Amino acid sequence: MGILPGWGWLFLPVCQALVVPREVSGQIGETLSLRCWYPRGYESYNKYWCRGASRDSCRKVVETAGREVPRQHGRVSIQDSYIFCVVLLTVENLSKEDAGSYWCGVEKTGRDMMEPVTVKVIPGKPWCPAGWSLGREKTSSSPLTSSPGGPAMSTLVPSVVLLSLLAAAG
Numbered sequence: 118m119g120i121l122p123g124w125g126w127l128f129l130p131v132c133q134a135l136v137v138p139r140e141v142s143g144q145i146g147e148t149l150s151l152r153c154w155y156p157r158g159y160e161s162y163n164k165y166w167c168r169g170a171s172r173d174s175c176r177k178v179v180e181t182a183g184r185e186v187p188r189q190h191g192r193v194s195i196q197d198s199y200i201f202c203v204v205l206l207t208v209e210n211l212s213k214e215d216a217g218s219y220w221c222g223v224e225k226t227g228r229d230m231m232e233p234v235t236v237k238v239i240p241g242k243p244w245c246p247a248g249w250s251l252g253r254e255k256t257s258s259s260p261l262t263s264s265p266g267g268p269a270m271s272t273l274v275p276s277v278v279l280l281s282l283l284a285a286a287g
C-alpha cells in the first residue's frame with residue numbers, strides 16, 4: 118500500500134496526539150489525499166471525516182468500522198492503518214463544491230477527538246487574475262489632480278503616484 122511515501126512522517130509527533138494538516142489543497146479533477154494521525158490506544162476506535170464549520174454540527178461524510186478495510190462513500194474514502202496510527206482520507210475527482218471546512222475525528226466515549234482541516238480547491242486551468250483588467254482600466258482613466266481628502270483619495274493617490282513613477286521609468 119502506498120500509504121507512506123518517504124519518511125517525513127518520522128518527524129511528526131506520531132501516535133501521540135490527533136495530528137492533521139491545517140489546510141490541504143488540490144486541483145479540480147485530481148485526487149486529494151491527507152493523513153490524520155491519532156494517538157496509540159485508539160487503534161480500534163472508529164475514525165471519521167466530518168464536513169462543517171462547527172465540530173458539534175458537522176455531518177459525517179465517511180467513517181471506518183473498527184477495521185482496516187477501506188470504507189467509501191461516493192468519491193470519498195477512508196482507511197485506517199493501525200501500525201502507523203494513521204488514517205488516510207482521499208477525495209477523488211475533486212470539485213469546487215468540495216472546498217470548505219472539515220474535521221478528522223476519532224469516536225470515543227465522552228467528547229470525540231476532532232481536529233479541523235480546511236480544504237482548498239484550485240481551478241485546474243490557469244486563469245486571468247481579477248486585478249488585471251482593473252489595472253488596465255485605471256491606466257486609461259484620466260488622472261485626478263484636484264480635491265484632496267475624501268475616501269476615494271486614499272486609494273487613488275497611491276495608484277496615481279505609481280503610474281507617474283512607471284511613466285517616468287519607461
Ligand SMILES: *[C@@H]1O[C@H](CO)[C@@H](O)[C@H](O)[C@H]1NC(C)=O
Nearest residue numbers: 146192209210211212213214
Ligand atoms: C468528475 O466530476 C465531474 C463533475 O464535477 C463529472 O462531470 C465527471 O464525469 C467526473 N469524472 C470522473 C472521472 O468521475
